[in-house]
Amino acid sequence: MALYTTFCPQLPKQFFKLPLSSHPFYHHWTSRFSSSTVSSSAASSNEASRDGFPARIGFLGLGIMGLPMAQNLIKAGCDVTVWNRTKSKCDHLISMGAKYEPSPQEVASACTVTFAMLADPDSALDVACGKYGALHGMTEGKGYVDVSTVDDTTSKLISQRIKSTGASFLEAPVSGSKKPAEDGQLIFLTAGDATLYEMVSPLLDIMGKSRFYLGEIGNGASMKLVVNMIMGSMMASFSEGLLLSEKVGLDPNVLVEVVSQGAISAPMFSMKGPSMVQSKYPPAFPLKHQQKDMRLALGLAESVSQPTPIAAAANELYKAAKSHGLSDQDFSAVLEALKTKLEN
Ligand SMILES: NC(=O)C1=CN([C@@H]2O[C@H](COP(=O)(O)OP(=O)(O)OC[C@H]3O[C@@H](n4cnc5c(N)ncnc54)[C@H](OP(=O)(O)O)[C@@H]3O)[C@@H](O)[C@H]2O)C=CC1
Numbered sequence: 452m453a454l455y456t457t458f459c460p461q462l463p464k465q466f467f468k469l470p471l472s473s474h475p476f477y478h479h480w481t482s483r484f485s486s487s488t489v490s491s492s493a494a495s496s497n498e499a500s501r502d503g504f505p506a507r508i509g510f511l512g513l514g515i516m517g518l519p520m521a522q523n524l525i526k527a528g529c530d531v532t533v534w535n536r537t538k539s540k541c542d543h544l545i546s547m548g549a550k551y552e553p554s555p556q557e558v559a560s561a562c563t564v565t566f567a568m569l570a571d572p573d574s575a576l577d578v579a580c581g582k583y584g585a586l587h588g589m590t591e592g593k594g595y596v597d598v599s600t601v602d603d604t605t606s607k608l609i610s611q612r613i614k615s616t617g618a619s620f621l622e623a624p625v626s627g628s629k630k631p632a633e634d635g636q637l638i639f640l641t642a643g644d645a646t647l648y649e650m651v652s653p654l655l656d657i658m659g660k661s662r663f664y665l666g667e668i669g670n671g672a673s674m675k676l677v678v679n680m681i682m683g684s685m686m687a688s689f690s691e692g693l694l695l696s697e698k699v700g701l702d703p704n705v706l707v708e709v710v711s712q713g714a715i716s717a718p719m720f721s722m723k724g725p726s727m728v729q730s731k732y733p734p735a736f737p738l739k740h741q742q743k744d745m746r747l748a749l750g751l752a753e754s755v756s757q758p759t760p761i762a763a764a765a766n767e768l769y770k771a772a773k774s775h776g777l778s779d780q781d782f783s784a785v786l787e788a789l790k791t792k793l794e795n
């Protein structure tokens with residue numbers, strides 16, 4: 452079964468909609484994480500917890516994505532310990548039964564597996580390896596799963612540092628935004644320690660609808676950046692189309708409908724188009740993160756001399772949108788940068 456999952460990562464979701472204690476990997480998990488491989492300081496916290504769940508799970512970073520992901524783990528009955536730089540964002544989860552520790556180090560020390568969902572490479576590195584970083588609470592037998600979107604170099608560095616403690620590392624950035632995170636419908640793009648991948652698969656299946664295991668560290672990060680590079684260019688192109696249709700006297704709402712019925716239909720256009728027409732950009736995926744991903748994807752392309760002129764042009768629009776104060780709006784606000792350009 453373990454081999455099957457490793458090489459056939461897209462098992463049907465319903466396969467996993469069982470109580471975790473009846474999951475085929477449950478016994479593998481409990482024997483790995485609740486016995487001799489766990490350090491004595493963590494042993495008491497690794498005892499089987501409520502509802503028969505196997506281990507304490509840490510979650511670092513409770514922004515737009517981290518909060519609903521951690522919430523789904525709690526709702527599924529997992530024993531979750533949280534930390535966030537801005538502590539108030541932990542309050543809701545604490546009221547749902549989460550435990551709190553005052554630093555990433557203390558979360559990692561209390562938990563068997565720690566997830567991290569941070570903004571960017573700098574914060575991911577700092578939370579993992581900084582002064583009170585998770586690294587200092589990691590020991591052999593524990594796992595660190597970074598679900599943030601970062602570049603392959605950052606991920607390799609974090610992996611190296613975590614593994615130097617004897618612990619295991621998995622990168623697992625996600626496709627899917629706020630709503631899929633709330634609905635447990637994310638797509639995990641994982642790479643790194645295959646055993647840890649198998650161990651955390653039941654947890655990934657609580658938070659997501661599918662998962663890919665892509666081999667060596669860096670492959671998950673790179674896959675995520677390629678996907679988001681395409682997405683960023685698509686959104687910029689869609690924005691041009693909306694504005695052009697309006698300028699030539701067409702109803703952009705009708706454009707959204709026409710696009711939705713043809714070969715270029717995309718859930719993203721149908722979901723975000725109507726609010727874009729009204730110049731509303733409620734943040735699901737903040738524009739600053741999309742620009743970060745364009746920047747990192749362009750760096751990746753540069754590293755292998757792959758021309759990406761369309762993504763480079765789109766990146767300039769996201770940079771312009773940031774300079775117009777739109778960083779914390781949804782990335783569909785890139786449309787505003789085009790409006791400004793046309794008006795200037
Ligand atoms: N939103 C989306 O649709 C998706 C986002 N992603 C990726 O997931 C990651 C998180 O995104 P999202 O939740 O939207 O972002 P948010 O901006 O909502 O949350 C960012 C998180 O990072 C923390 N953080 C930022 N800087 C630091 C720092 N220097 N030290 C410690 N913690 C820090 C924030 O803490 P604080 O609360 O204190 O600010 C917060 O918990 C990003 O890498 C993003 O690219 C991936 C898929 C979809």
Ligand SMILES: O=CCCC(=O)O
Pocket residue numbers: 600625626627628679736
């Ligand atoms: O990184 C953000 C991805 C957003 C999405 O996949 O809808």
